[in-house]
Amino acid sequence: MPEHQFTPVRGRIDRWSFDSELIANRLGDPTEREILVHLTPEGIQQLEAGGALPVVIYLAPFTSSGPQRAGWKAFGETLPQRHERLVADGAMEPVILVMPDTFTSLGGNQFVDSPVLGNWSAWLADGLRPEIENRYSTNGHFGLVGKSSGGYGSMVNGMLRPDAWSAVASHSGDVGFELMYGGSWGETVTHIAPDGSAEAYLARLADAPSMRSSDFHTMMMCALAASYDPRPIGEGLNLGVKLPVDLSTCIVKPEAWGRWMTFDPLSMVEHRHEALAGMKLCFVDCGGQDQYHIHYGTRRFVARLDTLSVPHVYEEFVGTHSGIDHRLDVSFPLLSKALRK
Secondary structure, eight states: OOOOOOOOOOSSSEEEEEEOGOOTTTTTSSSEEEEEEEEEEHHHHHHHHTTTEEEEEEETTTTHHHHTTTTTOSSSSOOOHHHHHHHTTTSSSEEEEEOOOOOOSOOOOOSSETTTTEHHHHIIIIIHHHHHHHHHHHEEEEEEEEHHHHHHHHHHHHHHOOTTOOOEEEOOOOOOHHHHHHHTTTHHEEEEEEESSSSHHHHHHHOOSSSSSSHHHHHHHHOOOOHHHHOSSSSTTTSOOOOSTTTTOOBBOOOHHHHHHTHHHHHHHHHHHHHHHHHHHEEEEEETOOOOOOOHHHHHHHHHHHHHHOOOEEEESSOSSSSOOOGGHHHHHHHHHHHTO
8 A cells, every 4th residue: 555654743834824915816815825834853953053044935736725735645745744754864955845825716826927816926926935034044045846737837937037036846837738728628618608608607616515526627727717818807707717719619719829828838938948047956847648748748848948058957757647746856855955055
């Protein structure tokens, strides 16, 4: 049977919150968010001796959030347990490990600025980072790491805000939108069309006593529309969520889809690769059997990094998009060592 991690957390987990209008949003989600911070016993000793530590911020995948990753998990280990194990084994240096609550009412977060969900990219750089600096002794080096949507957020924010981030690690992060999302429109439209619009579907879902399994994917596509193509309020839109496809014919609308594509890392890297070139670490990995076909986009992305002479570490492993927390055993040590420099 799978191994379960029974080891108690020996270090310290801080819980605090702060309020920021940077994530004011049309959904009505709260702007005060809880932040969990883990320090290993070794890290506490360094801080108490007057030292400073680098910071690693974990960005959660869709339908998850930072506090969940610190919670008990059957036949697995929490992020604090993983952090302590890796440090105790000498595989990584202690860091200030930050696990923020970044959940939204649309089920997740792509960590870009949007009037619908909030300006999460700005919140990370101009809200969360200063709060951490005010509360802890840091060495001024901050890294981002995450899986799926969190991996996307890590890589994209490395390109958008190189002034704030020194290293990024993306585990199976969204890339290659044409292949990832292109085949999903039929299923998505089938679920939404009876309601007449994406916003009507979301309104019905909000009042439903429970969600079907198919609703999670459909809601995610709405969240992506809110992130990549937020529309002005008016003309039947209360939130600004509209899909880039015709709900009758399922034909993709080129102008709207073009706005999505500007957020594809394959597009962004063409104009923002110098930001990644300046990182202390640019780590990318993906399972070669990813069920969302992200490995194809990742291979193309890494090929462009090679062509553009952007230093990076790439690993393709045997696996899918699921059950890949063990890959943090690779990125955590690399981040901790890079951020010490």
